Amino acid sequence: MQLLVRPxxxxxxxxxxxxxxxxxxxxxxxxxxxxxSIREWLWENDRDAASAFPLALSQINIYHAKQSSSFRxxxxxxxxxxxxxxxxxxxxxxxxxxxxxxxxxxxxVVRNGVFTPRCFLRSDGIPVCPHCLxxxxxxxxxxxxxxxxxxxxxxxxxxxxxxxxxxxLNYLDHEQIGTCTCGFELKSASVxxxxxxxxxxxxxxxxxxxxxxxxxxxxxxxxxxxGALLWYYLRRNKGLETDKKIEPAGLKGxxxxxxxxxxxxKNELQGCGDTAEQRLIAGFNKxxxxxxxxxxxxxxxxxxSEHVSQNFILDEVLSFLEALVLDNPKxxxxxxxxxxxxxxxxxxxxxxxxxxVYRLYQExxxxxxxxxxxxxxxxxxxxxxYLRQVFEFRAAHGQPSPQAQNAYLxxx
Numbered sequence: 001m002q003l004l005v006r007p008x009x010x011x012x013x014x015x016x017x018x019x020x021x022x023x024x025x026x027x028x029x030x031x032x033x034x035x036x037s038i039r040e041w042l043w044e045n046d047r048d049a050a051s052a053f054p055l056a057l058s059q060i061n062i063y064h065a066k067q068s069s070s071f072r073x074x075x076x077x078x079x080x081x082x083x084x085x086x087x088x089x090x091x092x093x094x095x096x097x098x099x100x101x102x103x104x105x106x107x108x109v110v111r112n113g114v115f116t117p118r119c120f121l122r123s124d125g126i127p128v129c130p131h132c133l134x135x136x137x138x139x140x141x142x143x144x145x146x147x148x149x150x151x152x153x154x155x156x157x158x159x160x161x162x163x164x165x166x167x168x169l170n171y172l173d174h175e176q177i178g179t180c181t182c183g184f185e186l187k188s189a190s191v192x193x194x195x196x197x198x199x200x201x202x203x204x205x206x207x208x209x210x211x212x213x214x215x216x217x218x219x220x221x222x223x224x225x226x227g228a229l230l231w232y233y234l235r236r237n238k239g240l241e242t243d244k245k246i247e248p249a250g251l252k253g254x255x256x257x258x259x260x261x262x263x264x265x266k267n268e269l270q271g272c273g274d275t276a277e278q279r280l281i282a283g284f285n286k287x288x289x290x291x292x293x294x295x296x297x298x299x300x301x302x303x304x305s306e307h308v309s310q311n312f313i314l315d316e317v318l319s320f321l322e323a324l325v326l327d328n329p330k331x332x333x334x335x336x337x338x339x340x341x342x343x344x345x346x347x348x349x350x351x352x353x354x355x356x357v358y359r360l361y362q363e364x365x366x367x368x369x370x371x372x373x374x375x376x377x378x379x380x381x382x383x384x385x386y387l388r389q390v391f392e393f394r395a396a397h398g399q400p401s402p403q404a405q406n407a408y409l410x411x412x
Contacts, residue, residue, distance in 0.1 A: 001037060001038070001040075001041040001082060002082055002083070003022065003026050003082045003083050003088075004026060004083075005022075005025040005026050006022075006025075006083040006086060006088065007021050007022060007025045009089050009092075009093060010136065010138055010140075012140050012141050012142065013093060013138050013139065013140065013141065014093065014139045014140070014141045014143075014144060015060065015061050015090060015093040015094045015095070016057050016058075016060060016061065016139065016171070016172055017138045017139035017171070017177060018089075018090070018093055018138070019031065019034070019057065019060065019090075020057070020171070020175060020176075020177055021138060021177070022034070022088070030175065031057050031175045032055060032175075035053075035054075035055045035056075035057070035060070036055060038053060038079055038082075039053055039055060041082075042075055042078060042079075045078065046074065046075070046078060048071050048074070049071055049072075049074045049075035049078055050075065051071065052065065052071035052072040052074070052075050053072065053075040053076075053079075057172055057175050058172040058173060061094055061095050062076065062091075062094045062095065062096050062097065063094075063095045063096060063097050063109045063118070065097070069096075069097055073091070073096075076090045076091055076094065077091065092112065093111075093141075094111070095109050095110070095111045095116075095121075096109060096110050096111070097109060097110075098110045098115060100115060100302070101302050102115075102117045102226075102227055102230050102231075102302050102303065103227070103230065103231050103234065103298065103299040103300060103301060103302050103303070104234060104295070104298065104299055106118070106119060106230065106240075107119075109121070111141065114222045114223055115223035115226070115227075116145070116223075116226050117226055117227070117230045117246075119230070119240055119244055119245050119246050120145050120146050120147055120226065120230070120245075120246060121144055121145065121146070121245075122143075122144050122145065122146055122245075123245065124168065124170070125160060125168040125169055125170045126139065126143055126144060126169060126170050126171055126172060127143060127149075127158035127159055127160040127169060128143060128158060128159050128169060128171075128186055129143070129151035129153070129154060129156065129158055129159065129191070130159055130186055130187050130188065130189040130190075130191055131151065131153070131154040131156065131187075131191070132151060132153065132154065133177070133178055133186055133187040134187035134188075137177055137178045137187075138177060139171055139177060142202075142205060142206050143158065145205060146245060146246055146248050147201060147202075147205055147226075147229060147246070147248060147251055148201075148202045148205045148206070149194070149198050149201070149202060149248060150194030150195075150198040150199045150201075150202045151194070151202070152199065152202050152203050152206055152208055154191075155193060155194055155199055156191040156192065156193055156194055157191055157192045157193070157194045157198070158191075159186065159189055159191055162180035162182060162184050162186070162189075163184065163189050163190070164180065164182050164183075164184040165180060165181075165182040165184065167180060167181065167182070169186070197252070197255055200217075200255055201251065201254070201255060203217070204216050204217055204225055204229075205222075205225070205226075207222050207225075213259060214255060214258045214259045214261070215228070215258045215259075215261035215262070215312060216228060216229070216254070216255075216258045219312060221310070223303065224303045224310065224311065224312070227302070227303030227311075227313075228258065228303065228312070228313055229251060229254055230246070231299055231300060231303070231313055232251070232253075232254045232257060232258070233246050233250050233251055233254075234299060235299065236250060236253065237250045261316075262316045265313070265316050265317070265320070266316070266320055269293060269296070269317075269320050272292055272293045272294070273292065273293075273324070273336055276292045276336055279291065279292075283333075283334045283338075284334040284335055284336055284337075284338045284339050285334035285338040285339075285340070285369065285386065286334075286340070286369070287339050287340065287383075288339065288340050288342075288383035289339045289340060289341050289342075289345060289383065289387060290383075291339075292336065292339055293339075296317055297314075297317060297341075297345045297348050297349065298344060298345060298348065300313045300314040300317050300348075301314060301348040314348070318349060321349075321387065321391065322391055322394075322395075324336065324337055324387075325337045325387065325388050325391045325392070330388065337387055337388045338386050338387065338388055339383075339386075339387050340369055340383035340384060340385060340386065340387070341383065341384075341385045341386075341387055341390055342379075342380060342381045342382055342383055342384065342385075343357045343358065343378060343379070343380040343381070343382070343384070343385075344380045344381055346366070346385050346390050349390055349391070349394060350390070350393070350394055350406065350408070351406045352406045352407065352408060354380055356406070356407060356408055356409065357385075358377075358378070359408075359409045360393070360408060360409065361378075361384075361385070363409060365393060365408070365409075366385055366389060366390065366393060367385075367386065367389055368384050368385070369383070369384055369385065369386060370382075370384055
């Protein structure tokens, strides 16, 4: 099998869009004819790869694979060779699973080195910009993102439903780029102008520099921009929707919040501290950090980078806590700097592993606030270490190095 025509891919094109155009360029009436032929060819050459190659366009992207993702990558690589001398760019366009996590352990996917929270990917429909389709008939990858709702080129709202039949647009299901299943030409649809906030947020999503002064727009890394938006969403909405997707309306206040950065964060943390005594059940030295400040440290721990130099939110959280310890020196009566961190939180503060934290208290560098029964291992989320002592240890050893995991003690 050989594909004689190789159309040039667009840099921002989705893998599924390119496969549809590849099918059409090689005079195949539908995508199932292409995928069926590829499956038969793979079956003759590599049965493991053939089993991992789906026939449906909606399942072709690599991040949909679970146990067989490596086989699907192998299958895609074999398909890349079907045009002879110059290989197809399928893996460059693909979205891959990633072992990296965003805050709260949420999965990430990666495309061309850019990490995106998986919960940001659309699944129920893919909206389009009619003006973009009129200029070049292909699907832009950022149309797949829930936090992209306005076309930054034409400053209009993306079209989610067919104006003729009112069906939700999803080219992955009906396998057509420029038309609806009813035959309506999408490039001829009229669209509304986008409001300023939706347009600014979409500019941030695709890496454009907006006119709005914001910690998001000044951050050059798209991966960190997405992480900051997810962090804000989880802080404001107390988790994801039932289908494990974000609700775009939940990002409505993000622009204002990050335009006042870092004062917005400092005011939030200061408010938690000011009202802490009203919520206390026991003394500060017997109260967990999360009881006072919530899940602030762990939720900011991956963007997906763990290190503060690549994570502006974690950098500000740690700066605030460092100042909190300095402003509340040790006294006979416990104060807010004596709240208790867990192993997981200490690991984030010290930019090290859980195992290193266990070593630090076993070797006497960190004091436990509780007495453990013999042969009992401290749980990773049990409040046990004084905030004050952890930051004093951090200061004594200087700022953590840029390594992902710092080792304060050598191995056993």
